[in-house]
Amino acid sequence: MKQNKYLPKEQFTIAYQLLRWTLLVTPVAIVTGSLVALFLWLLDTVTHIRWEHPWLLFLLPVAGVLIYYMYKLAGKNAEKGNNLIMDEIHQPGGGVPARMAPLVLITTIVTHLFGGSAGREGTAVQIGGSMAGWIGRTLGLTQRDTRLLLMTGIAAGFGAVFGTPVTGAVFALEVLAVGVMRYDALVPCLIAAVLADVVCSAWGLTHTHYHILYQAIPSTAGVPFLHMDLWLLLKVIVAGVAFGLTSWLFSTLMHAIKHNANAYIKIPWLIPVIGGLVIISLCYIFQTTDYLGLGVTSEHPNGVSIVNAFKAGDQISDWSWLLKLVFTAITLGMGFKGGEVTPLFFMGATLGHAIAGWLGAPVDLMAGLGFIAVFAGATNTPLACTIMGVELFGTSHVIYFAVACFTAYYFSGHAGIYSAQRPGVAKYFGKNHTSQG
The missing domain is CATH 1.10.3080.10 (Clc chloride channel)
Known part of the structure; x- marks a missing residue:
């Protein structure tokens, strides 16, 4: 009172x-x-x-x-x-x-x-x-x-x-x-x-719209209080592990390239020169330019892109995510400028497309989950990325968004794309677990 x-x-x-x-x-x-x-x-x-x-x-x-x-x-x-x-x-x-x-x-x-x-x-x-x-x-x-x-x-x-x-x-x-x-x-x-x-x-700017057309089907497990497909949920967990490991791989590779380039290339301006030559060589080795730039859309209607990753078909290979990972890690690790997040969307969406084929899951749903979850793992921001799923794709699959992002967050380890990100709370409970109140 x-x-x-x-x-x-x-x-x-x-x-x-x-x-x-x-x-x-x-x-x-x-x-x-x-x-x-x-x-x-x-x-x-x-x-x-x-x-x-x-x-x-x-x-x-x-x-x-x-x-x-x-x-x-x-x-x-x-x-x-x-x-x-x-x-x-x-x-x-x-x-x-x-x-x-x-x-x-x-x-x-x-x-x-x-x-x-x-x-x-x-x-x-x-x-x-x-x-x-x-x-x-x-x-x-x-x-x-x-x-x-x-x-x-x-x-x-x-x-x-x-x-x-x-x-x-x-x-x-x-x-x-x-x-x-x-x-x-x-x-x-x-x-x-x-x-x-x-x-x-x-100012008249519009953003790319992505759509998940898959409609959730109630669980067939015979459990009345389950309002989701339990079998699909298990597939989402498996995919979340893969998304988290991809986040870890990208962060680790990008930092390693940057560290080794600075350590072994003694003339600083040669670092981006060599990086540029490697990117050109990769384009010729793999006979494609789909992994250059943002990758939201492609120069060709059936090219590899984020938008096309949401569509069923064979335009996305099982290794598209890895090629984008390598192209981006070299670009940013060798001194060029830009962000990491849209390439992370690309990696996640194309990996989700591949996982959908491997596990027999909806392509657009898995692409959407990868889109947000690889980003969640690389930046250690699972809550923000779950909300991003809702803002981009609607509320229908929010449980799957959360499961994928939280799982990716844990399996990405404590590395991330931002070296200035401080350690706050450990991702596991053990003797070294710390907390900040």
Whole structure:
């Protein structure tokens, strides 16, 4: 009873903070949403230019040298990318420079124009974090407020680039530490992600729509309280293990390529040159360019792509996921710029397509599960990815989304694509299990 007299004061404080953070977040979301819209338009444009002029692939090594010198001359600490933003949130230091946004935007476009296998999430998140850091410095915010504003920049960039604002908000809270979420930025991140998505859409940008047409069938096991196909659920668990191992393989390979390239290639600008030559060689060895660029759609109607992975047929080979994994690990590990997430979608969707054939499961459902689950394992964000499944595919299969993402999360181990991600809670209960409250 005694607490009740303080309740109105507490609610007024909360209302004030919500209003304040709405005002702080609004410019971050507007600028980020607009820049992401520009980035997506440029990305689509250069992808079609590359399709029309396949000879551009031969200039990929030259593009790598250009990217190297752009960061060497103007990048400074901006080359750390997403990890710099996460480090600044964990432990404020030199700040996130405003130059990060134009640098990563230009270099990602260059990577895609000349055939690098990369994504777009990293670029969008860096744009959001860079703009948040710049606005925080301009307004003279405290370190604590700047840290929260950087989280809203992550949410805004992610929510806008994929058209999944709730996922963007939860991703910003979940990605910083394995197994730990920060709720102090919950509402500001949601506001930022929703508003940035609205702004991006207002510029006329549309996102690719994926569909799972499979309709769930009640269990035939004769158990009345089961409202799902138990046999299919077991197949989803098996697939989740495969998705998690794929996440681990990609993260491990990409970090290994980067480490060994820096250790053994003594002339730094030669690293992207060699990487570009390897990508060109792989295209000729496998006689395809389907594993270049984003891979959302293909230059050819029956080519290997994320969209086609949702369709039954033999256009997706059983090893398409592994080829995309190798192409992307080399591209990003050897110094080219872009995100990892869309290639992870590609790996997951094509692996899901293959698993559907192996296990006799619905192709579109398995492709959708792989789409979100490989991403969940590589970023250690199973909750955000489950929500992404709902935002992209609807609520009909949410149980399968959760099972696939949670299983992949556990089987991906403690490695991830972000080296700045802190260990929070171990993925197993044993003597070394730790917790942060």
